[in-house]
Amino acid sequence: MNESGSPTLFRRPRRRLRAELAQILCAVVGLVGGLALPALPPSPAVLSKDIIGALFTIGFGVIGLASVVFSLLFLVVQFTSGTFTPRLNLFSDDPIVWRTFAFAVGVFIYTITAALAVAHRGRVSVVVPVVALLLALVAALLMRTVQLHAFVFIRLTPCLDEINQRTRRVHDAVYSAPYRDTPGEPVDLPAPVMPIRWSGRPVVLQQINVPALLTAATDHDVVIALRVPIGGQLFEGDLLAEVHQHAIPDQLLLRNTLTGRERTFDQDVTFGLRLLADIALRALSTAVNDPATAVQSLEQIHDLLRRLAGKELDIGYVADARARVRLVIPLPTWDDYLRLALDEVIVAASHSPMVLVRLRDLLLGLYDEVPRPRSSSVADRLRLVEDRLRSDFPREISA
Known part of the structure; x- marks a missing residue:
């Protein structure tokens, strides 16, 4: 943290x-x-x-x-x-x-x-x-x-490149610190005293004004804990956030959030990977059957995961100038990123040796680059891909 x-x-x-x-x-x-x-x-x-x-x-x-x-x-x-x-x-x-x-x-x-x-x-x-x-x-x-x-x-290649570049920009804005071998101390928050719920039509949480929310939480001596990630869907009555210590006006939070009908790249750290995985999944469907497109999507996914591998991801606790946590933002873990980017593609690629080989190379490369505490989740997926290659496409596993 x-x-x-x-x-x-x-x-x-x-x-x-x-x-x-x-x-x-x-x-x-x-x-x-x-x-x-x-x-x-x-x-x-x-x-x-x-x-x-x-x-x-x-x-x-x-x-x-x-x-x-x-x-x-x-x-x-x-x-x-x-x-x-x-x-x-x-x-x-x-x-x-x-x-x-x-x-x-x-x-x-x-x-x-x-x-x-x-x-x-x-x-x-x-x-x-x-x-x-x-x-x-x-x-x-x-x-x-x-x-x-x-x-x-x-055109496919420029489209994939644009997704990659926009995702890189938001990752660079969020994840700037390198990975730390020693995890931070757990943060004990006071009991929540006030829920803030969404009222209105269904929307997507697109952006939040972190500086403004941090200042407001500091001025009112509270902790604001968001319960919906950026890019998450909000329906009427959904819990948007919880306020700890004492109550504050709802509008203090609502006026510093930006919502809309669709997800955007502005602050959504998972949107680009979701798009790339979607393109790969559609290419692997029986209706399309285009494994080469899936491989191109995996190349962009590989690049983004490599950039995340060496970054500190547990940074959702934002403190004020006196090092007191004032704002909690839900952010994905390393396992969340792997699950989003690869798990569905691994299942869909079971009939495609070309894509399975690219997945194996991707995971082998990640395994050599990720910090040791993150290697087990990569190894589990690598083992699954190699088992599928070994059972269905033995010639590919020996290549």
Whole structure:
């Protein structure tokens, strides 16, 4: 267990601007620009009748192109969900997707508003059509970027690499200390005096604001123990946390948690491994029967497990500046990671010698690298894989 006086367990939650708010913001900016720019002094100037048609053409052209592009991109989301895993949201969750559509909406509103605003003027500033042209070029570049992102996410290798990189980032943010041979002293918490339960629709716990919760617990002289891990599902009435020592307002915790409909990479340390295991399992299903894809997923799993092998994982006890535990966060153990990443794949790979051999190599490599206290769980799985190879594929075990 790790007790630290600095809240470095997670970064502060990143509250993304919602798609609806981004569209409203771009629409307001477009409206204001469409009303303000035609009022500029007409020097240098152009005739209003010469640009009205161009403004309408640019506006409807941009919004029409955006509609076509985004309609086609729905097929990309459907393809990745059906081919890899339904939980894969790399593309649909990318901010550039909905920000690009919001920008196109802003361009459309600017051009239409500007065209109507200059209709009763004889001459207007050349800034009006120049800005419309520049905005159209930027919108086209953004839509090209979105298309390139889509092409990346329908290919297996770039998709697996992206999952790996995002998982690495969250692991680096959470696990920074090397493995300790001597376990920390157990922490005795006072009896819980107040449960905090979730009320509302079913959601996923996506992020928590560790610095804010640590400060609040210190100021109120309490211990807040979360009972749901990041990425865990919450239903109405579920126990979200327990407060030790004395009661505090529920909102003190609830306003420092971020929930949503789907799991995200931001603070979820197991989400990437879950996705990679899902892709391997789908590839090993009788309907797909693609062991090579399962092997590629295992290569990424191997890389992530190697990075975790030498890290201290028991760090869920966060202390204040006086070394008093104030916040308890449930985090996976080494066995939890192995169970999540490998156990289901080992069972599903029983008919595939290619995948069993890759699993054997993965476990042999881990066994040589993990600290000795963690080697027994690796050895158990290695023995299971070798037994399956020995009984069903004896030629592979001797290779």
